[in-house]
Amino acid sequence: DGADLERFHIGRADDPFTANILGVPEGAGFVSRVPAGLRATLAYPTPVQTARSLSASLRTRRYRRLCKRLGEDAVLAALREDALLRGSRVEEALESLAKAGSARRGPVHHEALNGVYGDGLPWSGVVARVEKRLRYAVLSSKTGNQIVPEFVKRFGRKPRARAKIAWNGGYILNAELVGKLGLPESYVGSPLGLIVSDGKVLCPPLFSKPALLVGKDGSLEIRRVSCEGGVRAAAGSAAVELGATARNPDRPPDGPCFYDLLAERDELPGDGRVIVRLVGDRIMEIVETGPGEGVPVLPVGLCFSFPKDGVPRAWRPGLRLQLTLPGLEGVAQAVEAGPLLLEHGEVAIDMEREGWKTRASIQTQAARLDYLDMRGPKIAAGLDAEGRLSVLAVNGRIRESAGATHVDMAEILQARGLESAMGFDPGGSATLVVGDEVLNISPYNPDYERNVYALPPEPRAVANVVIGY
Secondary structure (H helix, E strand, O other), rough: OOOOOOEEEEEEOHHHHHHHHHHHOOOOEEEEEEEOOOOOOOOOOEEEEOOHHHHHHHHHHHHHHHHHOHHHHHHHHHHHHHHHHOOOHHHHHHHHHHHHOOOOOOEEOOOOEEEEEOOOOEEEEEEEEEOOOOOEEEEEEEOEEEHHHHHHHOOOOOOOOOEEEEEEEEOOEHHHHHHHOOHHHHHEEEEEEEEOOOOOEEEEEEEEOOOEEEOOOOOOEEOOOOOOOOOEEEEEEEEEEEOHHHHHOOOOOOOOEEEEOOOOOOEEEOOOOOOEEEEEEEEEEEEEEOOOEEEEEOOOOEEEEOOOOOOOOOOOOOEEOOOOOOOOOEEEEEEOOOOOOEEEEEEEOOHHHHOOOOOHHHOHHHHHHHHHHHOOOOEEEEEEEOOOEEEEEEEEEEEEEEEEEEHHEEEEEEEEOOOEEEEEEOHHOOEEEEEEEEEEOOOOOHHHOOOOOOOOOOOEEEOEEEEEO
8 A cells, every 4th residue: 555666456345445445336347547656545534535536547537648748757746746745635636736737726725644653653634724815704603503515615605704714613512511501402502712703702712722813904813811900791881891900800899890700719709799601702690699609610701799788770681781891892702722733833732821721621621632642633823923824634533644733733744834723622623614615524423323434524513614715
């Protein structure tokens, strides 16, 4: 497999495993040509390129045209080089080769990447670079979680809104975690960090993790965000303004105060006060406490604390508040995730500072992959010195790729000359789409039991995405 010599595979698929790997019916015979240096099958872990699809790619009109223009030896040499350096499917390599000779180039260019870590484990992935200025939107699902391609499809129904690039956004409270925490189903999909969409704050920062910020002038920035400057919450004419000194007090003042998830405590002091618990910008519950009574801390949302009878009359469960935070006035779109990978071109990972090691953060880290920084599927975005955006996705939990740690991601992006970078929700959620094609390989498919041999990978559904258009 991958030997640097011209060869033919001849035989019959006598079992379901072989049939699915080859891409032919069980019991079928086959004669398959495999040019030197190419791999007939690419498995992630189920086949994405089969021997049959490889053969089909070598019979396409695109292949014939490239051979006529460049010569078949040159085309096969380019395919061998791609197989060695990037490991793309032959169909993708032919597409890239055809575009390389075109004077026109789209706004987003992508290429496959691979390598071997110092410990000998392989990694593979893809990087997409935005070559022309785009507009960006941060979208949240209103009807349950969706896969990124579905977000892209729905976004494309709007006039003049064709997505050029899209990827999954920030962390959410998924159904599994909601069950473990013993919370009502209404908490499923709750955002776990800053989300700004069309200038409206849908969720404030909860820790001190990084966010991708899109200015109203279209500029891009990556930096850590928090509520350390205070917050303003309004509903109609009633507004509550809380400054920096009202954040996470050891003891509640006579007036109102608020708590984010960097407040390391098991419960919020009550003792006759009223606690207003938020998820995003929505009031989930209003809890009146008695003497000596506290309110358990949940690892999601801000909490406002008021003296008795101090809650604005209009506030009630289900009400959405208008949130304003100092330093975000000029932001049109934003999504918080993390960790911060690069700052001023240097590795800047600081899990302690960002709050990843707090009790609240650990409770919302599925499988502890982020907290322990194990190798797995990862996705990150970064900016170069000119502010141009690149998005890197590294495959993981598959034969061809062990995945990446946060440090691995930082070093790959640093080697490509990026100045600032941050991670996004990893694992099966990691999804990078250019045009209408998913570029990275997910190790996940919710229906895998239907065909354990060759079911195509499918990204996990997410609650929010970033779309460049």
